[in-house]
Amino acid sequence: MHTSCQEIAWNSGPHVVIAGVAGSGKSTLGAAVARDLAAPLLDLDTLTAPLLDVLSPLLGSGHWNDSGDAAPLIRAGRYAVMRSVAEELTSVGVRSVMVAPFTRELQGGDEWAALLESVAPAPVVVVHVDGSEALLARRRADRGLDRDRHRADTPHSSPTVPHLRVDASLTTAQQLFRVRRALGLVSPPADRGGVVGRTFDAMLFDLDGTLVDSxxxxxxxxxxxxxxxxxxxxxxxxxxxxxxxxxxxxxxxxxxxxxxxxxxxxxxDVADVVPTPGALELFSALPASRVAIVTSGAPPVAHARLAAAGLAAPTAMVTSADVAHGKPDPEPYLLAARTLGIDPSRCLVVEDAPAGVRSARAAGCTVIGVGGTHDRADLDADLQVDTLDQLTVTLAEGGVTVSLR
Incomplete structure (x- = not known):
């Protein structure tokens, strides 16, 4: 548990809203966020479904989720319960993690204003878990919940209020990492190999998960x-x-x-491919003679993702088409160093995956491990950071020096 997490959960931080349609995995993510922040979890279904299940025979329908004319009143009552609990927590200085579809609230109308008013003056951070219709439908079918069978079809629209979009395809750990990052909760760098302050002749970057969030x-x-x-x-x-x-x-x-x-x-599929935090600044600060990209992807894929992220392809670039043996074999990084005319031991590699770290180490390179796709414990790196914006590079006649922000 990080001290900063406790400060956000119990003092002046925000309430965190985890929204999404049925099957998006919002409840799983909400539980993970609440656990990480040590914050109360307010799940709309947990708060209201047991009572409604008991009252269903009185509503004149088979299930309260399919209650005809009573549906607007039931919805209003359910969200009133959540707002009331959140308001009470706010009054005693406690922040919560609220989990619900929030389909109307996130469109910025009266329901959104009511939610903000209930927790004022505490801020609200919205996380919207979203995915393809095929993925969401498959998840609903697989879990087989009774309420899903009676759920009315809801238009799948993006929020209009400020929010962090988190893809439902990601693992819960990957989603949690992105939520923590949005809340400003990044772990401090761990320099186990004395990387900071050393001078290297070149930096070699993995692409996916390192320079681009794909x-x-x-x-x-x-x-x-x-x-x-x-x-x-x-x-x-x-x-x-x-x-x-x-x-x-x-x-x-x-x-x-x-x-x-x-x-x-x-x-x-590159519509949501973006540069990782700090990637543009760090990568663009390096001259062509001192930088290379080493990716396991095919050339068309690599160039498509670079273009989507707004990164220019470097002169030295190793893809799957250039090697007989990919990562974790050392061949990709050995080839990149040879292309630049630099000894591998003088190269600093930036990687996000265990196979890439092993490849770089086997080539004799020093390695920076970046979070986001794998747990830190899985990356045997010399320097570990959560994001590239924790780093800066200084150019000198002797090469490249990495410092911490």
Whole structure:
């Protein structure tokens, strides 16, 4: 538990609203956030469903979630309960994590004003968990809850109030990381290898999860190919090339076709690919002679994601098309160093995945591990940071020096 978490939860921080339609995973994320912040969890279903389940026979319908003319009153009552509890917590200096669809509230109308008024003067941070209709429908079908069978179809629209969008395809740990980051809760850097202040001849960057936040796009594309070819997403070995992963999963017959299909999907699915915090500033500060990108992705995928994130492709760039053996083999980083004409031991690698860290270490490089896709404990890095905006680089005649902000 971080001290800053307790300060936000119990003193002057915000209430956190976790919103999303049925099947988005908002309840799971809300519980994780509440646990991390040591804050009370106000889940609309937990607060109101037990009473409504008992009262259903009095409502003249089979289920309160399908109550006809009474539906507006039931909705108003449910949200009134949540606001009342949140108001009482605010009055005693406690902040909560509120979980509900909030479909009307997040459109900025009277319901939103009522929510803000109930917790004033405490601020509210909104997290909207969103995903594809296919993913959400599949999750609702898999969980088989009675209330889902009686739920009226709700238009799936984005909030108009300020919010953090979190993709439903991400793992709960990845979602929690992004919520913590939005709340300003980043862990301090851990320099186990004396990286800060040392001078290196070049910096070599992984792409996905390091320079660009493409984690949700990766998850969506792999999930779709998994559905089409019949493998479990949990069996994927990330950090390797798609061809290697597919060969391991599907063999030499179906593997190549699946890899091509994945590449096509990943090249087109870039709408929400953005630079990671600090990536643009850090990457653009380095001259072409001292920087390279080393990615397990195919060239079209890599260039599409760089373009989506607004990053210019460097002169030195190693992709899956350039190597016989991808990460965790050292070949990709050895090739990048050779392309720059620099000894690998003089290169500082920035990575987010265990396979990439192992590849860089095997090549003889020093490694910075970045959070967001994997737990810190899984990254055997010399310097560990949550985000790249915790770092700055200084250029000198002798090379590149990394400092902490």
């Amino acid at each position: 984690t949700a796009a990766v998850a969506r594309c792999w999930a779709q190919v998994g559905d089409e070819y019949g493998f479990a997403v949990a069996d994927i070995a990330h950090g390797m090339t798609a061809a290697e992963s597919m060969a391991l999963l599907l063999g030499d017959v179906e593997g190549p076709a699946a890899a091509l299909r994945l590449g096509d999907l990943e090249t087109r």
